[in-house]
Amino acid sequence: MAFDKKYRFSLTESSFRRQDETPDEAFYRVPRFVSHIDPFAMDAVTELYRQYLPDGGVILDLMSSFLSHLPEECRYDRVVGLGMNDREMANNRQLDDWVVQDLNREPRLPFVDSEFDGAAICVSINYLTQPVVVLADLGRVLKSDAPLVISYSNRFFETKATAAWLYLQDEQRAHLVRHFLEAAGCYRNIELMDRSPEFGDPLFAVVARVMKANP
Numbered sequence: 001m002a003f004d005k006k007y008r009f010s011l012t013e014s015s016f017r018r019q020d021e022t023p024d025e026a027f028y029r030v031p032r033f034v035s036h037i038d039p040f041a042m043d044a045v046t047e048l049y050r051q052y053l054p055d056g057g058v059i060l061d062l063m064s065s066f067l068s069h070l071p072e073e074c075r076y077d078r079v080v081g082l083g084m085n086d087r088e089m090a091n092n093r094q095l096d097d098w099v100v101q102d103l104n105r106e107p108r109l110p111f112v113d114s115e116f117d118g119a120a121i122c123v124s125i126n127y128l129t130q131p132v133v134v135l136a137d138l139g140r141v142l143k144s145d146a147p148l149v150i151s152y153s154n155r156f157f158e159t160k161a162t163a164a165w166l167y168l169q170d171e172q173r174a175h176l177v178r179h180f181l182e183a184a185g186c187y188r189n190i191e192l193m194d195r196s197p198e199f200g201d202p203l204f205a206v207v208a209r210v211m212k213a214n215p
């Protein structure tokens with residue numbers, strides 16, 4: 001898949017409406033101990049993390065659940081999750097700490113500046129109603145030059161995905177994520193990729209590095 005096309009997005013408030021506008025807290029109250037992509041796509045995510053997230057670093061798994069897909073052989077200093085369900089994250093063997101927070105109610109992250117060496121958002125960016133605010137604050141809590149790996153597939157909870165996401169095709173969604181990162185104003189080296197395995201669920205990623213004026 002080629003990502004060299006140019007897209008211009010003019011997003012409005014309605015771009016971030018969802019079919020289910022009830023509080024996310026209600027939707028995510030019951031834990032789901034299921035994988036949201038198949039094992040081949042999960043392996044593709046793990047390979048991305050192996051490639052980009054620094055072994056030995058402090059890692060943030062944003063929009064986390066009971067699986068983080070981090071390479072088992074890596075010895076991260078600390079892995080922190082932020083998601084909606086306490087029981088899912090309590091059962092995630094790869095998390096050292098976690099926090100329950102609804103980013104659609106409070107998009108600012110409960111972490112100090114430059115706390116993390118890398119971050120990941122797996123199959124979840126499509127649920128954010130204020131993605132630019134979240135990504136800008138993620139830039140604050142990441143160190144200068146730290147990698148951010150955002151991945152997605154073609155399966156998701158449709159009623160909770162934003163209208164903008166539903167409107168687009170797989171390839172265009174990578175451009176939308178790039179648009180969010182550019183609007184956040186603190187990312188560089190934004191790469192769009194198709195990491196779909198030969199069989200099963202497709203897997204796309206947008207990877208970027210944090211750029212800080214005063215690292």
Ligand SMILES: C[S@@+](CC[C@H](N)C(=O)[O-])C[C@H]1O[C@@H](n2cnc3c(N)ncnc32)[C@H](O)[C@@H]1O
Nearest residue numbers: 024036063064065083084102103104122124127
């Ligand atoms: C499809 S699951 C993906 C979970 C995990 N990242 C994975 O790869 O399996 C979507 C995740 O997004 C999180 N999420 C959805 N809406 C959220 C919100 N408003 N604030 C914070 N996290 C949210 C949920 O906790 C849920 O675990």
